[in-house]
Structure formats: C-alpha cells, structure tokens
Amino acid sequence: MTALTGLSIAAVRDGLAERDFTALELAREHLRSIEKARHLNAFITETPEIALARAKESDARRAKGKALGPMDGVPIAIKDLFCTASVPTTAGSHILDGFTPTYESTVTAKLKAAGAVMLGKTNMDEFAMGSSNMTSYHGPVKNPWRPEGREKRDKDLVPGGSSGGSAAAVAAGLAPAAIGTDTGGSIRQPASFCGIVGMKPTYGRCSRWGIVAFASSLDQAGPFARSVEDTAILLAAMAGHDPKDSTSAPVAVPDFRAALKKSAKGLKVGIPKEYTMDGMPAAIDALWKRGVAWMQAQGAECREVSLPHTAYALPTYYIVAPAEASSNLARYDGVRFGLRVDEGGTLDEMYAATRGEGFGAEVRRRVLIGTYVLSAGYYDAYYLKAQKVRALIAEDFRKAFEAVDVLLTPTAPSAAFAIGDKMDDPVAMYLNDVFTVPASLAGLPAISLPAGLDADGLPLGLHLIAKPFDEETLFRAAAALEEACSFDAHPPGFGGSP
Amino acid sequence: MSYLVKGERGDWEAVVGLEVHAQIVSNAKLFSGAATQFGAAPNTQVSLVDAAMPGMLPVLNGHCVAQAVRTGLGLKAKINTRSVFERKNYFYPDLPHGYQISQYSQPIVGEGAVLLDMADGSTRTIGIERLHMEQDAGKSLHDQDPGRTLIDLNRAGVALMEIVSKPDIRSPEEAGLYLRKLRSILRYLGTCDGNMEEGSMRADVNVSVRKAGEAFRTRCEIKNVNSVRFVMQSIEVEARRQIEVYESGGTVDQETRLFDPGRGETRSMRSKEHAHDYRYFPDPDLLPLKLKPDYVARIKDTLPELPDEKKDRFVRDYGLSPYDAGVLVVDRASADFFETVAKGRDSKLAANWVMGDLFGALNSTGKTIETSPVSAKHLGELIDLIADGTLSGRLAKDVFALMVGEGKAPSLLVDEKGLKQVTDTGAIEAVIDQVMGANADKVAEYRSGKDKLFGFFVGQVMKASQGKANPGLVNDLLKSKLAG
Numbered sequence: 001m002t003a004l005t006g007l008s009i010a011a012v013r014d015g016l017a018e019r020d021f022t023a024l025e026l027a028r029e030h031l032r033s034i035e036k037a038r039h040l041n042a043f044i045t046e047t048p049e050i051a052l053a054r055a056k057e058s059d060a061r062r063a064k065g066k067a068l069g070p071m072d073g074v075p076i077a078i079k080d081l082f083c084t085a086s087v088p089t090t091a092g093s094h095i096l097d098g099f100t101p102t103y104e105s106t107v108t109a110k111l112k113a114a115g116a117v118m119l120g121k122t123n124m125d126e127f128a129m130g131s132s133n134m135t136s137y138h139g140p141v142k143n144p145w146r147p148e149g150r151e152k153r154d155k156d157l158v159p160g161g162s163s164g165g166s167a168a169a170v171a172a173g174l175a176p177a178a179i180g181t182d183t184g185g186s187i188r189q190p191a192s193f194c195g196i197v198g199m200k201p202t203y204g205r206c207s208r209w210g211i212v213a214f215a216s217s218l219d220q221a222g223p224f225a226r227s228v229e230d231t232a233i234l235l236a237a238m239a240g241h242d243p244k245d246s247t248s249a250p251v252a253v254p255d256f257r258a259a260l261k262k263s264a265k266g267l268k269v270g271i272p273k274e275y276t277m278d279g280m281p282a283a284i285d286a287l288w289k290r291g292v293a294w295m296q297a298q299g300a301e302c303r304e305v306s307l308p309h310t311a312y313a314l315p316t317y318y319i320v321a322p323a324e325a326s327s328n329l330a331r332y333d334g335v336r337f338g339l340r341v342d343e344g345g346t347l348d349e350m351y352a353a354t355r356g357e358g359f360g361a362e363v364r365r366r367v368l369i370g371t372y373v374l375s376a377g378y379y380d381a382y383y384l385k386a387q388k389v390r391a392l393i394a395e396d397f398r399k400a401f402e403a404v405d406v407l408l409t410p411t412a413p414s415a416a417f418a419i420g421d422k423m424d425d426p427v428a429m430y431l432n433d434v435f436t437v438p439a440s441l442a443g444l445p446a447i448s449l450p451a452g453l454d455a456d457g458l459p460l461g462l463h464l465i466a467k468p469f470d471e472e473t474l475f476r477a478a479a480a481l482e483e484a485c486s487f488d489a490h491p492p493g494f495g496g497s498p
Numbered sequence: 499m500s501y502l503v504k505g506e507r508g509d510w511e512a513v514v515g516l517e518v519h520a521q522i523v524s525n526a527k528l529f530s531g532a533a534t535q536f537g538a539a540p541n542t543q544v545s546l547v548d549a550a551m552p553g554m555l556p557v558l559n560g561h562c563v564a565q566a567v568r569t570g571l572g573l574k575a576k577i578n579t580r581s582v583f584e585r586k587n588y589f590y591p592d593l594p595h596g597y598q599i600s601q602y603s604q605p606i607v608g609e610g611a612v613l614l615d616m617a618d619g620s621t622r623t624i625g626i627e628r629l630h631m632e633q634d635a636g637k638s639l640h641d642q643d644p645g646r647t648l649i650d651l652n653r654a655g656v657a658l659m660e661i662v663s664k665p666d667i668r669s670p671e672e673a674g675l676y677l678r679k680l681r682s683i684l685r686y687l688g689t690c691d692g693n694m695e696e697g698s699m700r701a702d703v704n705v706s707v708r709k710a711g712e713a714f715r716t717r718c719e720i721k722n723v724n725s726v727r728f729v730m731q732s733i734e735v736e737a738r739r740q741i742e743v744y745e746s747g748g749t750v751d752q753e754t755r756l757f758d759p760g761r762g763e764t765r766s767m768r769s770k771e772h773a774h775d776y777r778y779f780p781d782p783d784l785l786p787l788k789l790k791p792d793y794v795a796r797i798k799d800t801l802p803e804l805p806d807e808k809k810d811r812f813v814r815d816y817g818l819s820p821y822d823a824g825v826l827v828v829d830r831a832s833a834d835f836f837e838t839v840a841k842g843r844d845s846k847l848a849a850n851w852v853m854g855d856l857f858g859a860l861n862s863t864g865k866t867i868e869t870s871p872v873s874a875k876h877l878g879e880l881i882d883l884i885a886d887g888t889l890s891g892r893l894a895k896d897v898f899a900l901m902v903g904e905g906k907a908p909s910l911l912v913d914e915k916g917l918k919q920v921t922d923t924g925a926i927e928a929v930i931d932q933v934m935g936a937n938a939d940k941v942a943e944y945r946s947g948k949d950k951l952f953g954f955f956v957g958q959v960m961k962a963s964q965g966k967a968n969p970g971l972v973n974d975l976l977k978s979k980l981a982g
Contacts, residue, residue: 323779
C-alpha cells in the first residue's frame with residue numbers, strides 16, 4: 001500500500017477536506033495499485049475512465065464548496081453482481097457474456113449520487129454461489145494473504161466467497177472500501193478470510209433492485225472496509241427504502257456512526273452454545289474465547305444462550321436458496337440477452353445447450369437441487385419443511401434477543417484454504433457458511449471483523465449478530481471489539497499503514 | 499331446461515366448469531409501470547421488468563388489486579384479506595422470467611355466485627370457486643418469418659383475473675348464459691371490457707359427462723377458447739366425443755385439448771403424463787398481500803347497481819316480466835336507455851319499443867346502444883305522440899323508421915312529412931263515403947251478412963287516407979255507416 005491507498009474512508013474525507021490530495025490523485029493511485037495487483041484477479045472489469053471522470057467531478061464540486069458528504073471522492077470497488085449502466089455486468093458467469101445493463105442498481109446509484117468513485121467490478125463466485133471464488137467463469141481470485149512457513153508459501157489461498165474479489169481488493173489496498181452481497185455469508189466469510197471488516201445489514205435495509213438475484217429472500221447488499229467505522233459510513237450511503245423493491249423496509253436510516261461512539265458498557269452479549277462444533281480448529285475456539293474476554297474488558301456482560309435449531313440451519317439454507325435460485329435463474333435462457341448456444345435444433349435443445357454451456361458446475365448443481373426440492377411429491381418434504389425450520393430458527397433468535405443485545409460467534413470454521421481445495425466435496429465447501437447462515441435465514445444484521453491470526457499467520461474473524469434493524473447496536477459492539485483486539489496485521493507485500 | 503345428450507345406450511349429462519381469464523382494466527401492467535395499449539406495435543409496451551432483465555423486481559399495481567376486490571364483491575364472493583403471489587415455473591420464449599407470477603393456494607377472492615337468467619324467467623345459480631390475479635405471457639408469432647419464431651412481449655405482464663366456476667354448468671346454453679352474465683357483471687363494474695375478440699376475455703373449458711345420478715367422471719380441459727359461440731360448440735363436440743369413447747368401451751384420459759372451430763372437433767394437446775410440473779412456490783420478491791377490512795368496505799361503497807339488482811328493480815318498479823328485465827339489464831347502457839324512455843311513461847310500452855323496434859333497428863344497422871341513431875329522449879317523445887293521439891301505432895312505426903334513417907326528433911318529422919293522424923270525423927266520413935260509393939256491390943254483400951268484408955273497408959279507408967286516419971274512429975264510423 002502507498003500513502004494514499006492505505007487510507008480509511010474517514011481519513012480520505014479529512015484529507016480531501018484539508019486539500020492534502022485530490023480525488024483525482026486518489027483515484028489514479030488506486031487505479032495504479034489495481035494494475036499492479038492484476039495477478040490477484042480481483043476485478044472482472046476495471047473502469048478507469050469512469051473512475052477518473054467521477055473523481056474530477058468530485059474535485060470540481062469540492063472546489064465550488066459543494067462537496068456532498070463523507071463518500072464524495074472515495075474510490076470503491078463494486079461486486080460484479082450489481083447492474084451498472086453501460087458497464088458489462090457478468091455475475092461471474094459465462095451466460096451473461098455481452099450483457100451490458102442500461103440501468104444502474106439502486107445501491108450503486110445511491111453511491112454514485114453520494115459522490116463515490118467506481119474503480120471497477122470485482123470478481124465473484126458465479127451468481128454468488130460459492131465460498132471460495134473458485135466458481136467464477138473469470139477464474140479464481142487470489143487472497144493477498146499468504147501463509148507463513150516455507151512449504152506453504154507457494155500455495156495461493158482463496159479469498160472466500162462469493163464476494164471474494166471485493167474482499168481481496170480492500171485487503172490488498174486496491175480500494176479503501178467495496179460493496180458485496182451476502183446470501184448465506186458471502187460478505188462475512190471473505191471478510192474473515194481476507195482480514196477486513198464485512199457487514200451484512202438486516203434483510204430489507206438495502207434495496208435489491210438491480211442486483212442480479214441469487215436467492216431473493218436472503219440476498220442483501222453490504223459494505224467491506226478496513227474498519228468498523230468505514231463500514232458504517234459506507235452502509236449509510238447504501239441503505240434506505242426503495243419503492244422499486246417490495247421487500248425493502250420502509251424504515252429510516254439511523255446515524256450509524258453516532259452509535260460507534262457509545263461505550264459497550266452494560267451491553268449484553270450472548271454466546272450461543274450450539275456454535276461449538278466438533279473438529280473446529282483450536283485457534284478458532286481460542287479466538288472466540290478471547291473475544292468474550294475482550295467484550296468483558298470493554299464492560300459488556302457475556303452469557304451463554306441457546307439457539308436449539310442451529311444444526312438445521314445449513315441444510316435448511318441449502319434447500320431454500322437453491323429453490324429460489326432455480327427459479328431466479330430460469331430467465332437465462334438464451335432468448336433475450338447474454339449467451340445463446342444454438343446449433344439449429346429445437347427450442348428445448350437451444351435451452352439445454354445454452355444453459356449447459358453458460359452455467360458452471362456449481363450453478364448447475366444448485367439449479368438441479370432447487371428444481372428437485374420444488375417438484376411435485378418432494379415439495380412438502382423439502383421446501384415446505386425447510387420454510388418451517390426457517391421460522392423456528394428465526395424464533396430461536398427472537399427468544400435469545402429477549403435476554404441479550406448481540407451474539408458473538410466465530411465467522412468461519414477455518415482460515416482461508418488453498419485454491420483448489422474442497423472443490424471435489426461440495427458439502428465440505430458448504431460448511432464454510434455454518435456460522436453465517438443462521439443469521440441469513442433470520443434476516444438479521446451481522447458483521448465480521450478481523451480479530452487475530454492463526455498459527456500460519458492467516459487472519460480469523462469474529463462475528464456479531466444483532467436484532468432486525470438494530471445495526472446501531474451491532475456497530476456499537478463491533479467498535480468495542482475492534483478497539484479491544486486492536487488487529488493491525490496486513491497481508492505481506494500489501495502491508496503496513498503509511 | 500335439462501340438456502341430455504342421447505347416446506346409443508341412454509342419456510348422458512354434460513358437466514362443465516369454466517376458467518375465465520379476464521384482462522383487468524388498467525393503464526399499467528400488474529407488476530410494472532408499462533402501458534397496456536391494445537394493438538400497439540410489437541414490443542413497444544415492455545418495461546425492463548416485463549423483459550425479465552437481471553436484477554429487475556416486480557412491484558404490485560394497487561389499482562389492479564382494487565379491481566380484483568371490486569370484481570370479487572360484484573360476484574358476491576368472499577374477499578381474502580391475506581393472499582399470496584406464487585411463481586408458476588415453466589420455460590417458454592414468450593415467458594421471459596421462466597415463471598408466471600400467479601396466485602395459487604391463497605387467492606384474493608374465494609367462493610361466490612353468478613345467477614343465470616333462464617329463458618322461462620327462472621334463475622339458476624352457478625357457483626364461483628375462486629378468483630385470483632396473475633400476469634399474462636407474451637405472444638409467440640410463428641407465422642411472421644419462414645425460419646424463426648418471433649416474440650412480442652406487449653402482453654407479457656398484463657394483469658389478468660382468473661375466475662373459476664364450480665362444475666355447476668350442465669349445457670352449452672348454460673355456459674353461454676354464464677359467460678354473457680359474467681361479462682355483463684365485469685362491464686358494469688368496469689373491471690374488464692369483456693372484448694373476447696381482442697383477447698380481453700378467454701376461457702378454459704372443463705368438460706366431463708356422466709349418467710344421471712353418477713359421481714363426476716374424468717374431465718378434459720379445452721384451452722383458450724375465445725368466443726362464447728366456440729365455448730358452446732366445444733362443449734357440445736367434446737361431450738359427444740367422450741360419450742362415444744365410453745359407449746365403445748373406452749375410457750377418457752384427463753388431458754388438455756384444443757378446440758378447432760374449422761373442423762368442429764377437439765384435439766389432444768398434451769396428456770397428464772406430459773403435464774408440466776409447475777413447481778409453484780411463494781414469490782420471494784413479493785410480500786403476502788394483506789387487505790384491511792375498511793379498504794374492502796370502501797370499495798364496496800363504490801359498487802354500482804349490478805344487473806341482478808337492476809333486474810329485480812325493473813320487475814318491481816316497472817312491472818316488466820323477469821325475462822324482459824333480464825334482457826334490458828345485460829348492459830348498463832341499454833338499461834339506462836330504457837329508464838330514460840320509461841320515465842313518466844307507460845313502462846311496458848317503453849320496454850316494447852326498446853326491445854323490439856330499437857334493438858331490431860340496431861341489429862339491422864350494425865349499431866350499438868351507444869351509437870344508436872335514435873336517442874332515448876326522441877324515443878320517449880315518440881311514445882308521447884302516441885299517447886296524445888298525434889300518431890297512431892302504425893304511423894309511429896313509420897316515424898320511427900324515419901328517425902332511424904335521419905336521427906331527427908319525431909315531432910319534427912311529423913311536421914315535415916305531414917304524418918299527423920287525422921281525427922276530424924267529418925274528414926274521415928268523407929273518405930268513408932267515397933270508399934262506399936266506389937264499392938257499392940261490396941256494401942250490398944256486407945249488408946246481406948258477409949261481415950268479413952269489414953276488414954276490406956277498413957283497409958280501403960286507411961289506404962285512401964294514406965294511413966293517417968285514426969284507426970279507432972275509422973272503425974266506429976265505418977260500422978255505423980255500413981249499418982246504414
């Protein structure tokens with residue numbers, strides 16, 4: 001990282017305000033770092049022209065004394081799941097070849113309106129289905145972190161997924177912040193793997209309009225940054241009711257940053273006993289315990305709580321999400337946009353050839369699972385039962401939150417693993433989301449922040465979960481935890497604060 | 499009333515249920531802001547949502563909800579305050595999402611009823627099973643290009659109500675009456691224009707047959723029939739087909755069939771084994787639709803007088819027969835026309851003029867009540883001219899014919915053409931004297947007892963007066979003069 005690429009959003013805002021540097025300088029510096037880090041494969045599409053143009057606009061506004069707010073002039077990276085007008089949008093898939101939206105997603109439109117400077121579209125698991133970024137048609141993303149120790153040094157690691165490109169970009173200093181989407185852990189798990197902060201807001205907090213859908217009842221946009229404060233600043237610019245999304249909540253957006261200043265004193269933190277997993281690495285268990293101690297040191301009360309249906313969350317998720325996906329992805333049929341593979345056969349043959357070639361193995365697997373669980377004769381046993389269990393899981397949380405304000409858990413059951421690992425074992429891959437999926441099913445806000453390193457020197461995250469639309473308490477607890485654990489490690493080669 | 503189809507081995511009864519797809523009158527589609535203009539150039543009424551572009555989301559059109567509730571109330575049906583939109587999944591190029599958003603297990607409207615006005619003046623109740631909202635698909639055009647199918651998405655996403663009857667219909671005639679009555683109610687409510695030729699209303703027809711007293715047998719569904727006449731014909735030929743199958747020892751398979759009006763037959767479209775598995779599930783992009791009771795009550799307050807109530811009122815207040823009242827209330831414009839004519843006048847006479855002469859004239863000139871050349875005001879004036887003796891019944895018919903042709907007020911025409919009835923006894927006696935003088939032989943015959951000749955004299959007098967003589971006076975004066 002250079003002097004300008006290591007800055008927080010808060011520092012950027014101050015630097016721009018003080019005329020220490022311009023938005024254009026900031027954009028150029030980040031574009032240079034993106035170019036230098038192309039081996040990470042964090043971006044699918046770089047948008048330097050847009051970045052420079054928006055940076056100039058930002059500087060012009062500021063020169064006239066009309067700077068917009070804390071995001072004005074701040075460079076950001078956008079997961080390639082958000083539709084961006086006149087910029088190709090791939091969702092990491094071959095089937096969207098050649099697709100350039102004429103429209104801008106609500107979240108990216110809000111960021112643009114807030115003066116944010118788009119650097120490019122980040123790599124991701126195909127249609128956000130994956131926990132490793134291995135399923136992207138555009139190739140895997142490399143995690144900027146590398147394990148210490150000689151034998152392991154040659155192995156590239158995954159950044160997690162599905163928002164792996166966004167997480168890697170922020171960790172490597174290619175952008176001070178990025179946006180992603182989280183369906184079952186797709187922001188929080190890569191944040192944990194890349195040693196940064198990633199936050200999933202309450203379902204309905206951010207509009208889904210213009211985000212390529214994976215599982216509509218779970219998908220939620222959220223921020224990545226290198227500090228809790230920065231995620232709070234970025235979320236404030238993303239959130240808000242949108243009449244174009246019927247599931248977006250008509251609630252006001254509070255001042256998230258104000259919540260950061262509140263002490264954690266008296267905060268009640270629940271430790272769900274069911275989150276202790278057999279075979280969980282000792283480093284993760286130890287970090288979790290340290291997390292409890294840190295919260296107590298900050299004046300919080302920690303107590304054990306029970307979420308009895310936790311064990312059913314992952315299987316429930318892997319019924320609900322594929323079911324919705326199988327239907328959401330039916331529109332990729334080769335008829336109106338994207339890839340069409342037509343060998344002159346029948347309509348059904350065109351569908352089969354297009355979808356067979358356009359979708360990767362993991363997407364095909366989930367479409368098949370989803371189609372199966374919705375089929376006549378299986379619907380009640382799978383989809384309907386999963387919906388019932390989902391309600392029970394939400395009820396578990398509701399009861400737990402009668403006694404506590406937030407829950408503290410690990411983010412993921414391991415640190416980042418090597419590229420190629422777990423690819424032959426989908427269930428092992430799905431286990432990455434075991435701690436993040438329950439909050440997704442219940443629609444709750446949750447955040448992952450880097451709290452320590454494992455024996456290989458790889459970052460591990462801790463995970464906080466709060467009540468619906470209580471992001472303020474979530475940020476308050478996260479700020480206290482961040483302060484207590486004072487994590488300041490950086491990926492080797494991308495390191496160090498300026 | 500009962501419709502029995504004679505088979506080789508006894509009589510069979512047809513059992514019919516109709517699923518009517520009625521396009522909701524709305525300027526915008528069910529889940530997008532796109533316009534819905536009929537006959538627009540292909541693919542000009544399409545939003546990003548209708549084309550299922552990535553990331554686009556449906557937003558329910560509140561006006562369409564109000565229209566569905568209004569229709570439910572008009573069908574005297576239960577309004578469900580909680581209903582759910584689901585996805586019906588299947589692949590077809592004119593279905594851009596790969597699913598249709600419809601209501602399945604929890605529709606917005608539950609059970610209701612439609613009253614049929616039978617020819618003998620009685621009524622028969624056909625149950626409504628449910629009404630649900632759904633979006634239409636686009637159109638595949640197979641005949642525009644030699645090698646390709648073209649897609650027009652103008653209709654994709656258009657709001658429909660599917661109105662499902664119970665299997666209460668027993669004959670083609672009842673099916674016709676049901677469709678006409680339903681259309682009449684929808685038009686009164688302003689929720690569907692009912693134009694079957696524009697596709698605003700189409701029906702899926704479920705037909706089975708059985709012997710009297712039996713339980714229901716297997717049914718076949720005839721898809722997408724687009725006129726009342728074709729619905730009636732398709733029931734007749736499908737019932738015959740099934741009877742022939744049973745009587746030759748076969749069984750009827752549950753399947754979807756198409757009606758070919760040209761050949762007068764139904765053909766198999768796909769059998770149950772090839773039926774789609776639509777994988778219905780609640781659409782996660784839309785929240786369950788919840789209606790507040792006062793919302794439903796407010797819509798109820800705005801309902802117009804519907805055909806059944808109007809019919810009862812016409813029988814009660816105007817003394818019409820139930821059949822005549824039923825005919826007059828079929829559409830609101832006819833009913834309003836009649837009421838304008840009947841107000842302050844002999845209501846039976848008014849009904850006769852509207853249903854007989856006026857409807858006949860509209861029929862023969864290809865006009866509708868809205869474009870009628872004779873206004874209700876003018877027809878009322880004509881009846882007044884009869885009542886005050888200015889016109890005889892016969893002259894009135896002549897004046898009416900002129901009104902149809904020229905669209906003028908009857909009083910004006912009477913003056914212009916000098917069609918006023920002659921009631922001057924002296925003038926009539928002069929004509930009678932002239933006729934009797936010219937037919938002295940016939941007068942003698944009459945006086946010797948050939949009474950039948952009276953009609954001959956009336957005819958001659960009327961002819962001589964160019965039809966203007968008051969027929970009553972002619973009768974009286976002739977009788978006394980012939981009596982000598």
